[in-house]
Amino acid sequence: xxxxxxxxxxxxxxxxxxxxxxxxxxxxxxxxxxxxxxxxxxxxxxxxxxxxxxxxxxxxxxxxxxxxxxxxxxxxxxxxxxxxxxxxxxxxxxxxxxxxxxxxxxxxxxxxxxxxxxxxxxxxxxxxxxxxxxxxxxxxxxxxxxxxxxxxxxxxxxxxxxxxxxxxxxxxxxxxxxxxxxxxxxxxxxxxxxxxxxxxxxxxxxxxxxxxxxxxxxxxxxxxxxxxxxxxxxxxxxxxxxxxxxxxxxxxxxxxxxxxxxxxxxxxxxxxxxxxxxxxxxxxxxxxxxxxxxxxxxxxxxxxxxxxxxxxxxxxxxxxxxxxxxxxxxxxxxxxxxxxxxxxxxxxxxxxxxxxxxxxxxxxxxxxxxxxxxxxx
Numbered sequence: 001x002x003x004x005x006x007x008x009x010x011x012x013x014x015x016x017x018x019x020x021x022x023x024x025x026x027x028x029x030x031x032x033x034x035x036x037x038x039x040x041x042x043x044x045x046x047x048x049x050x051x052x053x054x055x056x057x058x059x060x061x062x063x064x065x066x067x068x069x070x071x072x073x074x075x076x077x078x079x080x081x082x083x084x085x086x087x088x089x090x091x092x093x094x095x096x097x098x099x100x101x102x103x104x105x106x107x108x109x110x111x112x113x114x115x116x117x118x119x120x121x122x123x124x125x126x127x128x129x130x131x132x133x134x135x136x137x138x139x140x141x142x143x144x145x146x147x148x149x150x151x152x153x154x155x156x157x158x159x160x161x162x163x164x165x166x167x168x169x170x171x172x173x174x175x176x177x178x179x180x181x182x183x184x185x186x187x188x189x190x191x192x193x194x195x196x197x198x199x200x201x202x203x204x205x206x207x208x209x210x211x212x213x214x215x216x217x218x219x220x221x222x223x224x225x226x227x228x229x230x231x232x233x234x235x236x237x238x239x240x241x242x243x244x245x246x247x248x249x250x251x252x253x254x255x256x257x258x259x260x261x262x263x264x265x266x267x268x269x270x271x272x273x274x275x276x277x278x279x280x281x282x283x284x285x286x287x288x289x290x291x292x293x294x295x296x297x298x299x300x301x302x303x304x305x306x307x308x309x310x311x312x313x314x315x316x317x318x319x320x321x322x323x324x325x326x327x328x329x330x331x332x333x334x335x336x337x338x339x340x341x342x343x344x345x346x347x348x349x350x351x352x353x354x355x356x357x358x359x360x361x362x363x364x365x366x367x368x369x370x371x372x373x374x375x376x377x
Contacts, residue, residue: 014254016041021088022066023073023121024095026051028208029137031062032242033092035359036250038065045086047071047079048095056207060359061352073117076124083124090253091134093121096168100141101212103164114167115174122178122195131192133256133264135249136175140201140238140274140316142168149236151277151317154199154270172197172270185265194256194264200245201238201274201316204286204336206343206358208242214283218290219344221297228291228299233284236313240275241336243366244329248273251327271325274316279333289334293341330366 020037024030025046034057037044044066051057071078073095083091096114097103103110118136125132143152144159158173160166175197179185183193204215214230221228248271255267284299291297321327331339339362347355 011250011254012040014040014258015090015250018042018089019086020044020090020092021083021086022046023091023093023117024048025062025066025068026055026057027094027096027098028056028205028210029203029242029246030094031056031060031207032205032359032363033094033246033249034062034065035060035356036243036246036363039360039363040250042090043067045069045082045088047073047082052209054209056209056355056359059347059352060207060355062356065356073120074112076120079120080124080127083121083128087128087130088132090257091121091125091132092249092253093118093134093136096137096139097164098139099210099212100162100164103162103167107163110163111167111170114164115170118171119174119178122174122182125193125195126178126182129191132194133253134193134195135253135256136171136195136197137249138171138175138197138199139165139168140199140272140314141165142172142199143314144169145314147313149313149315151274151280151315152272153317154272154320175270179268183268185268188265188268189261194268196252196256196268197270198245198249198252199270199272199274199316200248201240201279201314203240203242203245204340205242206340206347206362207355214286215290215340218287218299219341222291222294223348225297228287228297229302230283230287230299231302231304233282233287233301233303235283236280236315237283238274238280238314238316239286239333239336240279240329241331241339241366243363244275244331244336245273247330247366248321248325248327251325255325267325271321272316272318273321273327273329274318275329275336276318276332277315279329279336280315281333285333286337289337290341293338294345
């Protein structure tokens with residue numbers, strides 16, 4: 001089945017005035033999604049661990065866009081209580097330990113947050129016993145990487161040889177088990193819970209200050225006028241601006257919540273939201289484009305043969321999202337890097353209000369609309 005491309009007003013129709021629970025709103029992607037949902041007129045409640053002192057959430061005043069609640073997803077009672085009290089129309093579950101190298105240092109914590117945390121969210125939905133559209137965000141690394149250079153599709157085998165990747169594969173299995181056991185799509189009219197998972201590529205964008213991430217590390221080095229240390233210059237990843245997968249999550253959520261029961265049920269699956277194949281580029285390509293956009297800088301090869309394993313090549317197939325959701329990435333590789341570098345440049349001397357406005361401006365530009373003329377599509 002092929003679905004027509006979303007009209008500009010569709011997302012506002014889907015989210016205006018709706019109660020949205022967003023886990024992980026203090027993280028990089030969560031902060032951007034909080035702003036976007038608020039701009040669509042949703043009533044956003046965020047649940048997450050405290051934000052890092054240097055983070056988009058802290059520096060752009062994201063708490064003003066939502067009801068901010070600090071908590072641990074592994075605390076089952078707190079999660080169950082929040083979902084029961086909020087009675088959300090939508091849940092976007094983004095909270096996670098999201099770094100491969102931290103997964104090696106803290107494997108038990110990584111499995112706890114990424115697997116048990118996901119199970120706690122879904123258990124809270126089960127116990128709440130009310131209609132809800134739920135999007136569980138995992139990762140492109142949930143696939144069992146066999147070293148191939150062809151893209152991974154939603155039907156490919158799940159797996160992971162490092163703790164982070166394995167935890168994301170396990171989270172997908174938890175989603176599948178809850179859907180089959182408690183929220184079967186064929187009985188959507190009875191239970192009302194439309195459950196899907198979303199897998200995206202390597203996201204970049206302004207406001208990411210995480211450790212051991214390529215663009216944040218590069219920007220820090222450029223600001224200090226130091227060479228950028230690059231661990232895996234020949235590794236290939238599906239690079240995309242953060243707004244591309246977020247637009248996919250929002251579109252998927254809207255489809256889970258609207259239309260006939262059969263239409264909603266047909267979207268209760270796993271979905272890839274990656275870039276076009278031309279944006280699957282080497283780390284060295286990303287650094288070269290970053291330096292070009294910044295206007296100056298250099299980099300050095302910091303490869304370490306004894307470093308923990310990370311896959312050399314990873315790409316996603318987005319044929320399913322193109323054909324059935326009418327979704328497609330909007331900013332290509334050069335545009336994604338350029339928009340990211342521009343954000344950091346403009347944010348260097350900006351306060352909270354200015355940083356938030358930088359995000360809002362890029363959301364509007366991404367959606368190609370003027371302020372007040374409608375909603376991102």
